[in-house]
Amino acid sequence: MTNTLHRYGTAESFRDDYIIFAIPSKGINDEDCIPKLKDFLRICARHSPVNMGNGNRGSLAPEKGLDPTVHWKRIAVKDWKSVIDGVVKPGTVSAVFSTKEDAEACMKEIVSADFGFSVNMSTSVENAKQAAEVSGIKRHSVEYSLGFYDPHDNLPDSQVLALSTMCGHGMVSFNMAKKMIEMVREGRRSSEDAANTLLRFCPCGIYNSDRAKRILEQNIGEKIIDN
Amino acid sequence: MVINHEKCIACGNCVAVCPMNAIYVDTNINRAKINDDACVECGTCFRGMSTENLNPKIARTIRKAAKALRFRMEPEPDVCPTSAIEMNELEMPRLIRQIFSDPVVEHTSTGIKGRGTEEVKTNDVRLRVNTDEVGYTIEFGRPGVGVRFSDIQIMTRELALLGVKFEKNNPITHLLANESKGDLREDILNEKILSAIVEIKTDIDMVEKVLSTVRVVNLEIDTVTAVGISTRCADDGDDNNLGPLLEKLGYSNHRAKTNMGLGRFTNKISLTQTEKN
Numbered sequence: 001m002t003n004t005l006h007r008y009g010t011a012e013s014f015r016d017d018y019i020i021f022a023i024p025s026k027g028i029n030d031e032d033c034i035p036k037l038k039d040f041l042r043i044c045a046r047h048s049p050v051n052m053g054n055g056n057r058g059s060l061a062p063e064k065g066l067d068p069t070v071h072w073k074r075i076a077v078k079d080w081k082s083v084i085d086g087v088v089k090p091g092t093v094s095a096v097f098s099t100k101e102d103a104e105a106c107m108k109e110i111v112s113a114d115f116g117f118s119v120n121m122s123t124s125v126e127n128a129k130q131a132a133e134v135s136g137i138k139r140h141s142v143e144y145s146l147g148f149y150d151p152h153d154n155l156p157d158s159q160v161l162a163l164s165t166m167c168g169h170g171m172v173s174f175n176m177a178k179k180m181i182e183m184v185r186e187g188r189r190s191s192e193d194a195a196n197t198l199l200r201f202c203p204c205g206i207y208n209s210d211r212a213k214r215i216l217e218q219n220i221g222e223k224i225i226d227n
Numbered sequence: 228m229v230i231n232h233e234k235c236i237a238c239g240n241c242v243a244v245c246p247m248n249a250i251y252v253d254t255n256i257n258r259a260k261i262n263d264d265a266c267v268e269c270g271t272c273f274r275g276m277s278t279e280n281l282n283p284k285i286a287r288t289i290r291k292a293a294k295a296l297r298f299r300m301e302p303e304p305d306v307c308p309t310s311a312i313e314m315n316e317l318e319m320p321r322l323i324r325q326i327f328s329d330p331v332v333e334h335t336s337t338g339i340k341g342r343g344t345e346e347v348k349t350n351d352v353r354l355r356v357n358t359d360e361v362g363y364t365i366e367f368g369r370p371g372v373g374v375r376f377s378d379i380q381i382m383t384r385e386l387a388l389l390g391v392k393f394e395k396n397n398p399i400t401h402l403l404a405n406e407s408k409g410d411l412r413e414d415i416l417n418e419k420i421l422s423a424i425v426e427i428k429t430d431i432d433m434v435e436k437v438l439s440t441v442r443v444v445n446l447e448i449d450t451v452t453a454v455g456i457s458t459r460c461a462d463d464g465d466d467n468n469l470g471p472l473l474e475k476l477g478y479s480n481h482r483a484k485t486n487m488g489l490g491r492f493t494n495k496i497s498l499t500q501t502e503k504n
Contacts, residue, residue: 003330004484006366006453011481025349029493056331062305063277070279071302092348111489118349118490125470128485138464140488141350143364143457144473144480149442150451154372161370169330170369170421171271175243179304188301197305201244201275203331 003168004094004122004206005145008161011124017211018103018127020044020110021094024117030090036115037087043113044095045080047106052083053205055091059083060209062200076196083205098210104131111135162215167202176201184216191216228266228273232258234311236286240304241272241312246421247373259311267373267421268317268325270332277303278310320414323376327398328421344397344424347457351490355394355428357459361469362394362428364455365441367448369422376402377416378448379423383409385444386427389436394426431458431468435476455484464488 004019022040024030041052052059059078063070087093097103103121110119121128125142132139148155155161156174163177164170180194189197195212230241230250235258242250242259249265250272252258286308293300302308317325326332346364347356356362365382368374379399386393387409393400404410429437438454445452458469473480 005364005455005482006369007482009482014482021348023345023348025345025352025490027494027496028349028352029490031494031496062275064310066277066279066306068279068281070277070306074303107487111487115489116491116493118351119487120348120484121487122482122484124481125483125485126481128483129464132464132485132487135487137487137489138462139460139466139485140464140490141347141356141457141459141486142466142470143347143362143455143484143486144470144478145482145484146438146454146456146473146478146480147482148370148451148453149445151442151446152449152451154449154451155370165370168369169269170246170371171269171275171330173244173246173248173271174371175245175248176304179243183304189304197303200277200305201271203274 005143006148006165006168008148008158008165011126014124014127016098016214017123017208018097018100019094019122019206020097020103020106020119021092022115022117022119023092024090026090029116033090033117034087036117037093038084039113040110040115041084041087041093041095043109044106045084047097047102049095050098050210051078051096051199051205051207052080053094054083054086055093055204057083057086058199058202058205058207060196060199094204094206096206096208098208100127104134107131107135111137159215159218163198163212166207166212168206169204171201171203172198172207181216181219185219228261228268229313229315230259230261231311231313232256234283234309235259236283236290236309238290238302238308240302241276241307244272244276244305246271246371264419267328267419268321269328269421270314273312273314274331276312277306279306279308280310281308283309320418323415323418324420327423344426346426346455347484347486349490350457350459350486351488352492356457358461358468359431360428360458361431361434362457363426363437365425366453366455367423368420368450369453370451372451373419373421374423374450375417375419376411378450379425380409380411380416381448382441382444383411383425385409385440386425389433389440391427391429391437394428397424397426399423399425431472434472438476438478
């Protein structure tokens with residue numbers, strides 16, 4: 001469970017958005033796959049991911065029973081260990097990278113590890129092609145996103161869409177994305193804090209906080225908008 | 228999903244969190260409320276928000292005083308300060324909302340969480356679509372709009388008329404009461420969900436027809452659709468059929484999910500044996 005396909009943005013805007021995920025198939029390669037899935041995540045953790053997930057939690061999960069001092073001081077530390085330890089049954093595990101170099105280096109190491117389960121990369125078509133090429137493998141299949149079709153005009157502007165659709169299950173609401181955009185523009189919250197706030201809502205760990213930070217900063221000053 | 232009014236202090240943080248705009252603050256009682264018809268039981272408010280356990284009475288008094296003095300409060304926007312959001316026990320047909328909308332709930336029909344589909348993600352071992360075939364994932368309702376099963380049925384009926392093959396291992400297919408007609412189970416038709424994926428497969432020569440049908444039907448149903456369209460690459464790793472066809476038809480297809488072809492049989496027990504069991 002990842003649903004990384006339909007992210008809003010131009011091909012160029014996916015320059016900092018690479019998701020690599022592994023998925024074992026029942027009856028084919030799921031026997032004794034837990035240690036292998038953990039090893040997959042350990043490899044990913046070595047290549048500076050911006051997020052990782054195990055299907056139940058991401059690297060920055062909602063915190064329950066917080067102390068009231070949280071309103072003055074909240075530290076967001078991405079917790080790779082909990083994601084790895086939390087793999088308890090066969091399912092999708094994933095990692096998000098914000099540079100081509102990290103994503104390609106990680107893919108190369110995954111190819112060498114030869115886990116036997118299916119591995120996919122979600123990004124632009126060209127990015128994935130290049131990653132396959134430098135890893136010395138041939139793409140097996142490809143699923144293209146044809147984008148969103150909205151004849152009834154239900155969708156908001158491109159900046160909100162780009163932030164919201166990074167959680168493929170729709171857990172990052174339009175209103176929350178708008179709220180974070182406004183809070184950053186009004187100087188009430190840093191772009192990093194706002195990106196981490198959005199990231200906590202994505203239980204699969206596929207939200208890209210680096211890309212979110214970049215998008216949140218686009219309407220500040222005179223930067224060119226390019227989602 | 229319910230909001231415990233003994234605990235709620237009407238801070239309003241949960242209002243923006245809801246992907247379906249189902250939560251609001253009722254100013255008559257000064258508590259947050261959920262519009263049950265709009266709520267899809269996705270769990271974003273309950274699971275996605277961090278919580279504190281402040282004493283509601285003290286928190287309300289402080290808020291009242293601050294409000295009187297026109298102080299601007301700046302709480303963490305993703306925190307429910309009194310843990311007021313609770314998950315209630317659901318029964319069918321309402322339970323179907325949670326099954327389709329909450330990504331951490333597993334679909335019993337496929338054993339997969341989220342939308343319950345494997346699509347092309349495992350095509351290297353399951354071989355669902357070949358080089359001359361095309362798989363489609365027609366997703367409704369996401370992002371942020373939602374959809375009722377009655378609207379999905381309008382699409383499944385039209386697709387059935389085209390003679391497409393519904394993917395066996397897909398939660399929507401499991402809800403088809405009559406696959407050849409595309410009829411869904413009657414008891415769920417009025418239920419609203421965050422999103423769902425209809426999965427079908429055709430030969431490549433049907434692509435134009437299927438895609439135009441989806442667009443035409445979408446004009447009738449007030450939601451958003453997102454189509455994923457997949458195929459198997461040739462032995463050299465290139466897609467020489469579907470990609471060029473989509474470009475010719477004028478569809479933008481710059482983003483993709485790419486199966487890297489690393490999957491293989493590793494189980495000691497064969498698939499056939501597993502299926503028999």
